[in-house]
Amino acid sequence: MASTRKLSFLLLFGFLCSTSSTNAIQGRGFIGVVDPKDSGLVQVDEATANALKSGLTTIFLPIIYIVVFVVGLPANLMALWVFLFRTKVKHPAAIYMANLALSDVLFVIWTPLKIAYHINGNDWIYGEGLCKVLIGFFYGNMYCSILFIACLSVQRYWGVAHPLSHQRKNNTIAVAVSVAIWAFVWLTTTPLYLYDHTAKLKDPNITTCHDVNVIRDLNDAFQDVKYPFYYFILMAVLAFLLPCLVIVVAYILLLRVLSDSMDDDGSSSGKKRQRALVLIATVLVTFLVCFVPSNVMLVVHYSLLKDGVVNNGYAFYITTLCLASLNSCLDPFIYYYVSEDFREHVKNTLKCRSQRTVERMTVSFNSMKYSKKSKAYVSESGTTQSSSC
DSSP: OHHHHHHHHHHHHHHHHHHOSSSEEEESSOEEEEOTTSTTOEEOOHHHHHHHHSHIIIIIHHHHHHHIIIIIHHHHHHHHHIIIIIOSSOOHHHHHHHHHHHHHHHHHTTHHHHHHHHHTTSOOOSHHHHHHHHHHHHHHHHHHHHHHHHHHHHHHHHHHHOTTSOHHHHHHHHHHHHHHHHHHHHHHHGGGGSSOOEEEBSSSOOEEESSEEOOSOGGGTHHHHHHHHHHHHHHHIIIIIHHHHHHHHHHHHHHHHHHHHHHHOHHHHHHHHHHHHHHHHHHHHHIIIIIHHHHHHHHHHHHHHHTTOOOTTHHHHHHHHHHHTTHHHHHHHHHHHHOHHHHHHHHHHHTTOOHHHHHHHHHHHHHHHTTTSOHHHHHHHHHTOOOOO
16 A cells, blocks of 8 residues: 555656656756756756766867867967968868868867866856857857858869869869858857756756756657757758768769879879878767767657656767867868878978078088089079078
8 A cells, every 4th residue: 555655646746747847857868857946947867966976078079079179279279270270282272271261269268267167167157148158169160060061072073073173263162261251150159049058956056058948848859959959950951961972972982083084194193092091080070970970869859848848868978979079189181181281381380490490401401412503503492492480
């Protein structure tokens, strides 16, 4: 009899929690209730509390973001400097890569807030406004990166297939496409600023940023998550799936062109083919690590939330979002295999050589090697050298 009463009480409590229109919430994969004694505070269940206190969110995630900041910021700043000020002949690929580097820099500069948030036990102390800015730049960078990599892939194919195409016209197209991408990303990330991303919890006593979804009625959960659900579905199609198809087609055509050129002149095209294969592998790794898991899990997560279903893959979901930020560290490898200017500047920078130093070394070497030659020849050979420091 006692067990029957206990079971009846639990069923009644579950029914009241699920039918309340003001106190039921769902964390990103977990269910909890708002404490009626503390207005506005969310009482999450034990699984949610443990996840927010776990080493996954307080140790592993901040380590990833520290790597992103320490590696991504200097690498992309150097890339931006090279493409804007050190590349003598501007070409469409350099324009796309400069925009990609700028996108990464605009995101990476905000990662210290994310690092402090996780190290502080997932407690956001910077207000709703900065939380929205951080989330906006996070998703803006992800979609910018995908779109600019797609443009870079198409340009890479076009440059190999049509090497004699008009440079100035291609640069104009590249600038116009870049402006269109920035306008598209700016407009499509605006909805992220229209709803709150912070939630104040009772136990643990923290304020989360983009880690808890508030659902006021579990019987009609779709009303509380319909906007993010529609948003991420739309972005998954427009800013992820379609660019992926464009990238795949571009690289298939690129490999076909390189194969045909190898039949005509295998010695001169072998190096191009090798670089193309390395570039394709780099882009593939970037998508498999950063973009595919995060975009798939975003769709899956919000599809579950709209139906009021618990997301048992919550840990994997937040991990994929964190790994998406690693694209800021992988993008410089794309620059390295696409731009010869970037490769030379990286080599000279790592050797700590300035432009004047490289020129002096070249002149000195040529003077020793060709001491019997004319001074004019030495001067000419010295002035044609360049550096990338």
